[in-house]
Amino acid sequence: xxxxxxxxxxxxxxxxxxxxxxxxxxxxxxxxxxxxxxxxxxxxxxxxxxxxxxxxxxxxxxxxxxxxxxxxxxxxxxxxxxxxxxxxxxxxxxxxxxxxxxxxxxxxxxxxxxxxxxxxxxxxxxxxxxxxxxxxxxxxxxxxxxxxxxxxxxxxxxxxxxxxxxxxxxxxxxxxxxxxxxxxxxxxxxxxxxxxxxxxxxxxxxxxxxxxxxxxxxxxxxxxxxxxxxxxxxxxxxxxxxxxxxxxxxxxxxxxxxxxxxxxxxxxxxxxxxxxxxxxxxxxxxxxxxxxxxxxxxxxxxxxxxxxxxxxxxxxxxxxxxxxxxxxxxxxxxxxxxxxxxxxxxx
Ligand code: ADP
Ligand code: MG
Numbered sequence: 255x256x257x258x259x260x261x262x263x264x265x266x267x268x269x270x271x272x273x274x275x276x277x278x279x280x281x282x283x284x285x286x287x288x289x290x291x292x293x294x295x296x297x298x299x300x301x302x303x304x305x306x307x308x309x310x311x312x313x314x315x316x317x318x319x320x321x322x323x324x325x326x327x328x329x330x331x332x333x334x335x336x337x338x339x340x341x342x343x344x345x346x347x348x349x350x351x352x353x354x355x356x357x358x359x360x361x362x363x364x365x366x367x368x369x370x371x372x373x374x375x376x377x378x379x380x381x382x383x384x385x386x387x388x389x390x391x392x393x394x395x396x397x398x399x400x401x402x403x404x405x406x407x408x409x410x411x412x413x414x415x416x417x418x419x420x421x422x423x424x425x426x427x428x429x430x431x432x433x434x435x436x437x438x439x440x441x442x443x444x445x446x447x448x449x450x451x452x453x454x455x456x457x458x459x460x461x462x463x464x465x466x467x468x469x470x471x472x473x474x475x476x477x478x479x480x481x482x483x484x485x486x487x488x489x490x491x492x493x494x495x496x497x498x499x500x501x502x503x504x505x506x507x508x509x510x511x512x513x514x515x516x517x518x519x520x521x522x523x524x525x526x527x528x529x530x531x532x533x534x535x536x537x538x539x540x541x542x543x544x545x546x547x548x549x550x551x552x553x554x555x556x557x558x559x560x561x562x563x564x565x566x567x568x569x570x571x572x573x574x575x576x577x578x579x580x581x582x583x584x585x586x587x588x589x590x591x592x593x594x595x596x597x598x599x600x601x
Contacts, residue, residue: 255283256285256410256411257289257443258281258282258319259279259281259317260316260317261278262302262312262317263277263278263312264298264305264310264313275298275467276467277298278468279315283443285410286442287459288434288437288459289443289445289460290461291445291446292449292451292463292490293464294449294465294490297464299464300415308324308329309329319333319334319411333410334410334411334413335407335412336414337417341399343396345387346387347387349383349386349391350371352388353403354367355403356403357371357407374402375402377439378436379432380398392425393421393425398432401417405436405442410442410443411445412442412444412445414446415447416448416449417433418430418448426453430453430456430457433457434456451490451492455475455479463486463487465486465490470486471487480527482494494525494527495526495528495531495571496523496524497509497523497525497526497545497569499522500522501518501520501521504516504519508567509567509571510546510566511545511546512543512544513600514543514600515597516597524600524601525601526543528560529558529574530595532595533561533584533593534592534593536592541597542595542597543595543596546591547564547593548588549562549563549585549586550570550587554583558574558575559575559577559584560573560574561573561584561585563591571593
């Protein structure tokens with residue numbers, strides 16, 4: 255594996271108090287993988303990243319790169335490079351000189367510098383802009399210069415800490431696809447930090463969802479979305495509905511109906527995604543989970559509608575239904591409806 259963290263803890267002393275930023279993280283990142291650390295602000299993503307880069311020493315645990323223990327190796331002697339949100343380009347230097355900087359420092363032969371910088375600018379699609387200064391370029395272009403500068407040194411891994419945070423939504427989405435393409439092209443390990451679930455789901459091979467200094471789930475995007483391991487993950491990724499209560503013989507009686515929880519008894523809480531629920535007027539068959547309530551809100555969202563349904567016990571459920579062209583909405587505000595879904599879609 256490219257990068258391993260073994261039960262890594264990081265404690266800071268701030269104003270006489272111990273802050274536990276990372277509380278025991280174990281990760282194993284494969285070579286060539288696009289790996290994301292995803293979680294809300296303050297959950298310990300940057301701290302974890304800085305320990306991989308070597309800017310921060312763990313209070314406990316091990317950091318390994320390519321199987322070698324580098325816990326006490328300084329950043330400049332680790333074969334990784336980091337790209338920051340602020341880009342940190344040299345403002346007085348041209349694009350070319352910014353990218354060539356590291357190679358010149360290491361006294362790389364002139365001819366090799368010319369070749370490698372040229373190749374890298376082609377990969378990030380900046381050929382022809384070699385003479386520009388950073389301030390003469392857009393945010394997206396500056397980000398690509400920063401990327402080229404980090405990649406030209408051919409690190410074994412590239413660490414990116416919210417690198418698209420300063421860009422507007424359209425540009426950010428375009429850059430997500432760009433970044434993924436570049437990563438595939440250069441074939442090196444990317445470790446990507448973001449608080450944006452869509453960004454992580456779009457780009458990653460695997461995602462570690464972090465909360466309060468710990469990894470709550472480590473899996474591929476699809477698994478994280480469809481099988482969230484904890485209520486936190488379910489709530490953080492996408493929209494989900496939570497139903498809780500006491501189950502008997504695999505059935506949870508809530509919302510004027512039943513939620514099928516095969517194999518569970520006693521206190522349970524289940525989540526179900528809005529797009530897995532069907533709205534109907536007749537009572538659904540016994541093989542389905544079914545609850546009843548009244549529609550309190552319908553929001554048109556283009557390709558689908560979002561319905562809010564208030565169940566007979568007051569719990570609110572969100573349902574997404576695809577819009578069929580020119581067809582009327584499935585239900586209207588004030589309608590009494592049944593909601594149903596297959597047992598396999600609640601977890
Ligand atoms: P994230 O990148 O996920 O937003 P950070 O890793 O930056 O989170 O921070 C995690 C926690 O550690 C936060 O509570 C933050 O305030 C704290 N923290 C980070 N760096 C320091 C530091 N140098 N000194 C004290 N506390 C810190
Ligand atoms: Mg951060």
